[in-house]
Amino acid sequence: MHTLNAAMFLEDAAQRAGDKPFLLTGQQPVTFGQVEENARRAARMFTDLGIQPGERIAFLLGNSPTFMACYFGALKMGAVPVPLNPQSPGPEVAYYLTDSHAGAFVAAEPFLEAAQAGFQAAGTCQHFLFDNLPGSTACPPAAQRLAPLLSAASSDFTTAVTQPQDVAVVLYTSGTTGRPKGAMLSHANLHFFTELLARDQWELGPSDVILMTASASHIFGQTILLVACATTAALSLVGRIDIATLAANIQRDRVTYFAGVPMLANLLLHSPQVAAFDLSSLRKVMFGGATISSEVMAQFKARFQVEVITGYGMTEAVPLTFANAALMRSAPPGSVGKPVWGTSLRIVDETDADMPPGSAGEIIVRGPQVFSGYQNRPEANAEALRGGWFHTGDAGYLDANGYLFIVDRLREMVKVSGFSVFPAEVERVLQAHPAVAEVAVIGLQRKNLDERLKAFVVLKPGAEAGARELIAYCEAQLAEYKCPRLIEFRASLPKSPTGKIDKKSLAE
Structure with missing residues (x-):
């Protein structure tokens, strides 16, 4: 088998366009060459700490230059990045650290409380590194400041030999049917979808600037990051x-x-x-x-x-x-x-x-x-x-x-009068109503009876519509059993960290 490592995307970009701006943050742009040099330093730092190839390194960093350096640095030395959602509270962080068997944990100051609580509760992670801590802020117990370690590390590092089917990254799923599960993506997986999206689907090039709307802990964020490297496009980072x-x-x-x-x-x-x-x-x-x-x-x-x-x-x-x-x-x-x-x-x-x-x-x-x-x-x-x-x-x-x-x-399917109803079909109809901005439909279980549908609706600014009007609108386009019987108007709908409507909290 041939050597394949997803860190090559950044390496190639730095060789082809080292002085080109890569990360746009509203301050001085960070070039591909600078991120590559910092990634080599991070790889050397992780190696000097004793992290082994194949070991998991968890990150609670948000989309930042530090994340990019540590992410690609982990890939370079053959470790497996485990990016965590920046909105994760302490108990979730502890679960991720324990479930992934992370040997190291890198966090940033904005997430200090959750990171510290998660690290202490897990008790299984050997190394704890912190970024962006003001000089007057004490480092959490058992933690080390990241910046001095990174600046002291040599940038002389050769990317480790990894094989196409080796695990490259672990991304945790949303966990809507239970505890989140860590999906293992290989270097071959990352290379396939990056090249395919960059070349055939998104059709991007060096002149493009991509808005990074998703956290790199999500598959959307991963694709955006790697496609930017493959095309030497710039990334506009959203706080x-x-x-x-x-x-x-x-x-x-x-x-x-x-x-x-x-x-x-x-x-x-x-x-x-x-x-x-x-x-x-x-x-x-x-x-x-x-x-x-x-x-x-x-x-x-x-x-x-x-x-x-x-x-x-x-x-x-x-x-x-x-x-x-x-x-x-x-x-x-x-x-x-x-x-x-x-x-x-x-x-x-x-x-x-x-x-x-x-x-x-x-x-x-x-x-x-x-x-x-x-x-x-x-x-x-x-x-x-x-x-x-x-x-x-x-x-x-x-x-x-x-x-x-x-x-x-499939799990969203609702049984009404013995018929299967998919809420998304009802949502599409309601979404087309000229007064509706957003909608979510769920099934309500009734004691000793089948379910019935309830719609949560956000109206467009200045628009007016009543429950009876919206129900009649559905009845004109859908079978009767597919129509919601309850409409609740809201100013906004709860969202998951990835921006999807959180139906679980609506149901609760």
Whole structure:
């Protein structure tokens, strides 16, 4: 087998464009060459601490130059980065450290309280490094300051030999069906999806500036980071996700591209704050991570005069299907495209028998981007990867021409009067109502009765609509059993750290 290490993306970028700005933070840009040098120092630092190839190194750093240096440094010396969501509280941090068997933990000052509590509760991590601590702030017990270690380390480091199927990174899934699971992605997985997205799907180049809307602890953030290196595009780093900050970054850095969840489309379309900013540099956006209605896509394209593309993937396998700008012109409305190169996709019933075109079932896939399994989860792996196919847990269907349509998560399915209802179908109808900005539909279990549907609705600024009007709107387009019987109006809907609507908290 040939040597393959995902750190090569940064190394190659530094060789080709070492003086080119890479990280845009609103201060002095950080070049590809500077990040590469700092990554070599981080690799030497981790090695001098005694970290071994294959060992896990957890990061609670946010999207920052320090994260980039430590992430690529860990890859260089053959260790496995485990990026943690910056919003994780102490108990979650402790769980991640314990479950991943992390040998080292690197955290930054904004997350001091959660990092310290998690490290102490886990009690399994040998090394604890802290970044950006003011001189007057005491270092947490058992921790060391990162900056002196990093600056003292030599930048003379040769990237370790790793094989294509070696684990490159562990990313934790959202855990909506239990405790989060660590998905193990190989160097080959990362190389496949990075090259495919950069070249064929996102069609980016050195002149592009990419808005990094997602945390690098999420698969969206990973793809954005690696694609930027592969194309030597600049990254505009976002400190926090609010509409004014996003718009300000787009204006300041002349952002040309971003990939994000559909929530961002709604925010940019309906927030009055957007009018204060110049977003004319945008030329292309990609929405994924949740379903987006064809109406919203059309509105976004018309409002901002950009190409809008969509796709389907997940932490365990990204991308699975895609509709780039050329494909979008022939794709039927609502489709997420066709399977990407090298990927096989089937729609099956509960016995894994194939379903005919137009019939919904579980989406199962296999291809070079499919992960090797969940860390420490042999039973979950046996179930998810049975028969050599990854069972996504998503419901969808293929049309006669092979275009995929996402219906919903299988676990979201609601039984009403004996019929199966997918909330996403109802959400798409309500989302098309001219007064509706955002909507989430859930099933409510009733004692000794089947479920009924409830919709949580956020109206557009200045718009008016009543519950009866929205229910009647659904009844004109859906079978009666698919229509919500309860409507609750809210000023906003709760979101997960990745920007998806948090239905679990709505149900609770």
